[in-house]
Amino acid sequence: MANDAAWELGQRRSIRREFGLWCEHALAPQGLVPAAHHRLLIRELQAVADGVHDRLMVFMPPGSAKSTYTSDLFPAWFLAQGRDRRVIATSNTADLAGTFSRRVRGRIRSHGPMLGYRLEREAEDLWTTSNGGEYRAAGIGGVITGLRADLALIDDPVKSREEADSEARRARVWEWFQDDLRTRLRPGAAIVVVQTRWHQDDLSGRLLEAQGDQWRVVSLPAEAEVDDPLGRAPGEMLWGDDGYGYAASLHRVKAEASTRSWSALYMQRPVPDTGDYFQAEWLRHVDVLPDRTTMRIYGGSDYAVTADGGDFTVHAVVGMDPAGQLWLLDLWRGQTAADAWIEAFCDLVTRWRPIGWAEETGQIRAGIGPFLQRRMRERQAYVARHAFPTRGDKAVRAQSIRGRMALEGLHLPRHAPWRQALEAELVTFPAGKHDDQVDALGLIGQLLDQMVTGPAARPEPAPPKDSWARLFDRLNDGDVEGWKVA
Numbered sequence: 001m002a003n004d005a006a007w008e009l010g011q012r013r014s015i016r017r018e019f020g021l022w023c024e025h026a027l028a029p030q031g032l033v034p035a036a037h038h039r040l041l042i043r044e045l046q047a048v049a050d051g052v053h054d055r056l057m058v059f060m061p062p063g064s065a066k067s068t069y070t071s072d073l074f075p076a077w078f079l080a081q082g083r084d085r086r087v088i089a090t091s092n093t094a095d096l097a098g099t100f101s102r103r104v105r106g107r108i109r110s111h112g113p114m115l116g117y118r119l120e121r122e123a124e125d126l127w128t129t130s131n132g133g134e135y136r137a138a139g140i141g142g143v144i145t146g147l148r149a150d151l152a153l154i155d156d157p158v159k160s161r162e163e164a165d166s167e168a169r170r171a172r173v174w175e176w177f178q179d180d181l182r183t184r185l186r187p188g189a190a191i192v193v194v195q196t197r198w199h200q201d202d203l204s205g206r207l208l209e210a211q212g213d214q215w216r217v218v219s220l221p222a223e224a225e226v227d228d229p230l231g232r233a234p235g236e237m238l239w240g241d242d243g244y245g246y247a248a249s250l251h252r253v254k255a256e257a258s259t260r261s262w263s264a265l266y267m268q269r270p271v272p273d274t275g276d277y278f279q280a281e282w283l284r285h286v287d288v289l290p291d292r293t294t295m296r297i298y299g300g301s302d303y304a305v306t307a308d309g310g311d312f313t314v315h316a317v318v319g320m321d322p323a324g325q326l327w328l329l330d331l332w333r334g335q336t337a338a339d340a341w342i343e344a345f346c347d348l349v350t351r352w353r354p355i356g357w358a359e360e361t362g363q364i365r366a367g368i369g370p371f372l373q374r375r376m377r378e379r380q381a382y383v384a385r386h387a388f389p390t391r392g393d394k395a396v397r398a399q400s401i402r403g404r405m406a407l408e409g410l411h412l413p414r415h416a417p418w419r420q421a422l423e424a425e426l427v428t429f430p431a432g433k434h435d436d437q438v439d440a441l442g443l444i445g446q447l448l449d450q451m452v453t454g455p456a457a458r459p460e461p462a463p464p465k466d467s468w469a470r471l472f473d474r475l476n477d478g479d480v481e482g483w484k485v486a
Contacts, residue, residue: 012114019046022077023069025114026107034069036230036241037220041069044218045192048151049081054190057204059219059268062196063246064238070194071100071155075135076107078151080115084132088149088184092159094139098124100155101137141176148186154193157203164198173203200270222250222266226335234335255415259423269433271424277395278426278438282405285414289327292352295319297329298451299348299383300358300444302436303368304335313341314440317352320452326404327411331418333437338368342375349381356451358443361387388446395430398438401445 015021020042023034034042041058048056060066071089079085089104091097101124108129112118117131125137126147138144140157154177163169185191193204208215224232232238240247254262264270272280297319304311317330329352332344349357376382391397412419422437429438 012116015114016077016080016116019049019074019077023073026073026076026111033242035065035239035244037238038065038069040218040220040230041066044216045070045074047216048190048192049078051188053216054188055215056190056192057207057215057217057219058192058194059197059204059217060194061220061222061238061250061266061268063249064220066194067100067155070192071153072103073107074192075104075151075153076111076115079108079129079131079133079135080117082131085151086134086136086147086149086186087151087153088136088138088144088147088181089153089155090138090140090142090144090157090181091155092140092157092163094125094137094142096155096159097137097139097142101125101127101135104135140173141180144180144184148184150186150189152181152185152189152191154181154191154195154203156195157193158195158198161198164202167201170199170201170203170206174206177203177207197264197268197270199264200272202270205270219268221268222262223254254420257420259420259427262420263424267424269424271427271432276427276431277398277429278402278405280423280427282409283423283426284409284411285419286327286411287414289329289411289413290319290321292319292329295321295327296452297352297354298356298358298444298447299352299354300440300442300447301345302439302443303341303359304436311335312434312436314436315341315345315348316437316440316444317348317354318441318444320448323408325408325411328413328422331416331422331437333418333421338371342368342372345372346375346379346381349376349383350379354383356447357383357385358447359385359387360390360443362390386447386450388443394435394439394442398429398442398445400449401441404445404448 015025020034020039023038023042027033037060041060044056044058047053058066058070071091075087075089078087089097089100091100105119105122105127108115108117108119117129117133119127120130121128126135128134134147136144136147136149140154157173158164182191193207195202195204197204199205208217218229220229220238222238224230224234224236224238226234228234228236230238237247237250250266253266257266260271297317299315299317301316302312302314304313312333312335315330315332316328319327319329321327330348332341332348334341334344412422425432425434425437429435
């Protein structure tokens with residue numbers, strides 16, 4: 001019995017000290033176990049409680065259970081870390097904030113002995129605990145006076161696309177944060193913002209622009225990219241490490257979602273509804289491509305300097321139909337060593353048989369050129385390569401393809417796996433994180449300027465002259481002024 005009591009006491013102390021153990025203990029009755037991305041979130045919240053950092057932003061896709069750990073499990077455990085701890089928990093509506101409040105109280109009722117305290121005064125929007133703790137629940141814009149907190153939780157400050165696109169609503173959220181929430185914090189208090197990104201100018205966007213160096217940011221896209229925080233391979237979907245089925249559902253979401261929704265809500269990279277340099281309405285989705293025999297096909301490549309670096313190598317294939325409209329037929333993009341992208345280049349050339357391929361002059365072309373030419377011969381991937389100098393800024397070099405897109409649009413296969421990433425890059429150019437696909441398309445634009453010419457201008461026919469006019473020409477008599485005089 002004594003040993004059991006000692007073990008129980010040690011278990012309680014461990015759970016009160018380690019947030020991860022608390023999560024496992026609290027979720028066990030439901031048969032739930034934290035997945036890899038939950039364990040990352042647990043570590044970040046533990047660091048907040050330990051005072052390692054006091055400003056944390058967490059961006060995750062909808063349905064990834066971020067609120068379970070941040071707004072449900074964390075407050076109950078945080079209040080057990082000492083006496084007189086106070087929490088302000090907010091969300092986009094008072095109803096949702098009240099839902100989280102009820103869940104936290106339910107955890108305390110079920111596990112109070114393990115946490116070391118119990119509930120005292122209970123109300124949905126304000127309740128207290130036996131160890132002097134207080135919890136205030138409020139919707140964004142709601143009243144939070146009368147309490148100074150050690151922790152402020154902001155869970156999804158935006159509830160809909162309509163709200164996200166409303167400049168007035170975004171301004172109200174910002175003013176509430178500045179004038180109401182921040183003024184209710186004790187010295188040294190922590191702020192945790194957990195949300196799905198909706199808009200470049202949402203609360204997180206404004207905070208990062210105003211004080212980006214003060215915030216610890218953990219961003220988990222639905223589909224892994226290079227340098228993924230979880231160590232996933234590029235293209236691997238989130239939460240694929242158990243049988244819940246979330247990762248499988250993301251493949252369907254990606255196929256059905258608009259570029260704007262996928263990029264913002266799922267990849268945590270909000271893009272404007274229309275671009276600055278490239279307009280979203282220039283991108284035209286199609287289900288069927290034209291017969292390739294009716295098109296002139298061109299390609300272009302933007303080569304990255306190193307594998308696994310910050311830039312991508314991109315190969316693009318564009319077709320021009322008899323009406324002069326552009327169709328993006330294929331695209332390859334990767335952060336790989338030269339041998340991999342050379343094979344991808346040869347694959348595209350043998351598949352599409354373009355009549356010309358654009359690339360930049362420079363170190364990459366000179367250094368890789370002999371190997372590339374050898375592989376082209378070995379694989380019979382023959383195409384005339386046209387080199388263009390790297391000069392001017394990227395926007396200037398992309399001006400030709402931009403002009404053609406403005407007039408005729410760029411037709412994109414609706415279900416191509418690369419479509420959404422391309423569109424996101426185009427509409428955020430030149431301010432976006434990547435511009436490699438723009439560079440490849442810009443090179444194709446320069447190639448089109450060189451290889452595609454309009455029909456030769458026909459000379460204007462000379463107006464017919466009557467016989468009297470010819471007589472006047474022969475006489476060349478300045479005194480003759482008309483046929484009547486003649």
